[in-house]
Amino acid sequence: MKWTEVQEIAIQLADAHPDVDPTRVNFVDLMNWTMALPDFDDDPKRCGERILEGIQQAWIDEVA
Known part of the structure; x- marks a missing residue:
């Protein structure tokens, strides 16, 4: 899994x-937990920050 796989990371x-x-x-925690x-x-x-923002938003959407 790569940084660009935001949805899968969020799941x-x-x-x-x-x-x-x-x-x-x-x-910082988000990056460490992802890795x-x-x-x-x-x-x-x-x-970068944009990728982490995307992961965070996808995670929020996943649990909503």
């Missing part, structure tokens, strides 16, 4: 952290 984060409110996650996902394999340097 896996929702499954991995069911008790977390995604609106309250800071970007810790079992299927994730991408360079941390390819991640």
Whole structure:
């Protein structure tokens, strides 16, 4: 899984952290949790604020 697979990342984060409110996650934790996902394999340097915003929004949509 790569940084561009925002929807899949959001689904896996929702499954991995069911008790977390995604609106309250800071970007440092979001990045670390994404990189810790079992299927994730991408360079941390390819991640930026826009990607993290997209992941966070997709996660919010996933649990709504």
